[in-house]
Amino acid sequence: MGFNGKSLILVGAILFIFQIANFISIETITPELERAQVLAAIASLIIILIGFLFKQFEPLAGEKAALKGENKFLFDRNMPDEVIDELAWGSEAILTSTAAAAILIHNDGVNILRRGITSSNDFKPGETCLRSIKDMKLISLANTKFYPGRDEFFNFCAEIPSILVVPINNKAFILIGGWSAKCFTKSDEKWINNWSKKINNIFSKNKI
Secondary structure (H helix, E strand, O other), rough: OOHHHHHHHHHHHHHHHHHHHHHHOOOOOOOHHHHHHHHHHEEEEEHHHHHHHHHHHHHOOOOOOOOOOOEEEEEEOOHHHHHHHHHHHHHHHHHHHHEEEEEEEOOOOEEEEEEEEEEEEEOOOOOHHHHHHHHHHEEEEEOOEEEOOOHHHOOOOOOOEEEEEEEEEEEEEEEEOOOOOOOOHHHHHHHHHHHHHHHHHHHOOOOO
């Protein structure tokens, strides 16, 4: 089992206490022992510091939301087989390897793929999605509860706790909704962003 921030802080604190208790119990203190005690104290403090750093970067995911909608897999059957295969593979990988609950891929005014917990309503991109493709930057909404423009995503998946908007090109983007707030890691964002570049290359190849 791997260490997280809390466990590292606990281990470091225990080691620090033990080395202090050991130092107090020793009757004769030599220069060698003093150096060893200083090194042990420094090592314990470093472990505690690393624990705090780990804790800072750990996602503070909330409870899994009870999302409304049906679990579906809808896609534009007029797309070339190469495009369908890639989008099917990638969307499945995202749903199974991250905390994603829903995925939508939009291209030039058309929702070409919807997968996971989806609404039956027609989704139309609003200010947030359009800003993402205009600036060609991933937008992460870690907690939609506090986002004033959350109504834009109601027809994507009602009351979705967190959202990633990942641009593919200046007319296409990937919309990913998470089961809980703050559930996507930086690693998730990085590989999804890299996948979007692959999709763009396949779109260009197939003139989509």
